[in-house]
Amino acid sequence: MAKDKIKVGVIGLNDRGKYLLSLLLGMEDVEVTAICDLDQKLLLESAGKVFEKYGRQVKATTDADYAIKRDDTDAVFIFTSWNSHISLAYEAMRAGKYVGVEVGPGASVDEAWRLVRISEETGMPCMMLENCSYGEKELMLLNMIKKGLFGELIHCEAGYMHDCRFFADDLKNERAFHYLRRNCDLYPTHGLGPVMTWLGINRGNRFLTVSSVATKARGMTERYKSRHPDFDGEFRAGDLVTTTLTCAGGETALLTYNCASPRPYSRGNVVQGTKGIYSEYVGKIYVEGHGENDKWDDLGNYREYTHPLWKDKEKIQGLGHGGMDWLVLRAFVEAVKNGTDTPIDVYDSAVLAAVCAIAEESAALGGKPLPIPDFTDGKWMRRKPGVKSPYSLEGPGMWE
Ligand SMILES: NC(=O)c1ccc[n+]([C@@H]2O[C@H](COP(=O)([O-])OP(=O)(O)OC[C@H]3O[C@@H](n4cnc5c(N)ncnc54)[C@H](O)[C@@H]3O)[C@@H](O)[C@H]2O)c1
16 A cells, blocks of 8 residues: 655755755655765754754764664665765665665666666665656657657657866865766766657667767866866866667667866757657757648647646746756655655666766777666566556557
């Protein structure tokens, strides 16, 4: 029977964690029972927020182990940074908890496999909380794809294009460690998550190969040098990284990462099918037989394809990145309440984690295509439609 209310622990309370904690505190069917951060100051700040909301203290600890191995939690949210995500996820699944883990670049394919094995052994779901999979445009495109508007898909593009040179200001930040030492797409999941849903990855389709090339690294190095003229080092992460993926279904996908250049934010979504195309850069859509022949059309003429989760946009748009933070948390919470698998499941989470590591190796080999493991171990060919839920992200071939 579905639970009316779930109890959760929250680990990692800096900018991202504290914001998502505030969203969780606003949910009537969620009770935060433990909070954790290595940093006492951040811990106390969040403890104050929880007290303000509940009128009582909850367990506040600097020990993640203590926050995880508790009888009074159903689920653990991991909002720490990139070096601890996955190992904390292992620990939480082993403790019998649902895991909701923030996005980040995986370190190795083995690490992703372990995520799958531990989830299979413990029966505990693990969801990488890729909020862009619940973006308004991304879900509208999923809806259009499911309804056959684009025909059969042949190619998708997406990415993370965001001027993040400010991360070079503080080399103590965990992300800077990666920018300094890893030459790859360090934030593939914002593009990859939606692309996976559009292409039905792990559900009738799978990625076969990853090939990635990176430019020279200038943006972060120049930013750091401008403040520390004596610095004679180099950041390793190329300013612009282009990654191509091939699929068992015959489609290709292109991911772009551009986080160290002056440029406005974009996720560069493109969906090309046998009947039409949407392009974020053009800001328009073209579908054969709709609108004028050979002319881009306004997306506004396709409002009927608004995803049901976005029909009440006004209610959610203030709730994190235009509302998608709220939706991804709700998707996870609903799964925990109903005791079902999460819509982004452990196989998806493994792909989301592993692509960075494989692309890193490919870039080191000058763009050599490398295989991506089938984390489902063949299940992608025979999976039945998953849980029927408003938050389901199942793509072509898997819906009612
Ligand atoms: N999906 C999105 O739109 C989005 C947006 C921002 C950040 N993020 C992701 O959220 C995560 C957190 O982002 P941030 O900017 O707050 O990171 P951050 O590095 O500034 O903060 C991480 C916090 O986790 C704590 N921490 C680290 N290891 C810990 C451990 N073992 N036990 C307890 N606490 C620990 C640190 O003390 C720190 O306070 C990152 O992975 C980031 O990629 C996602």
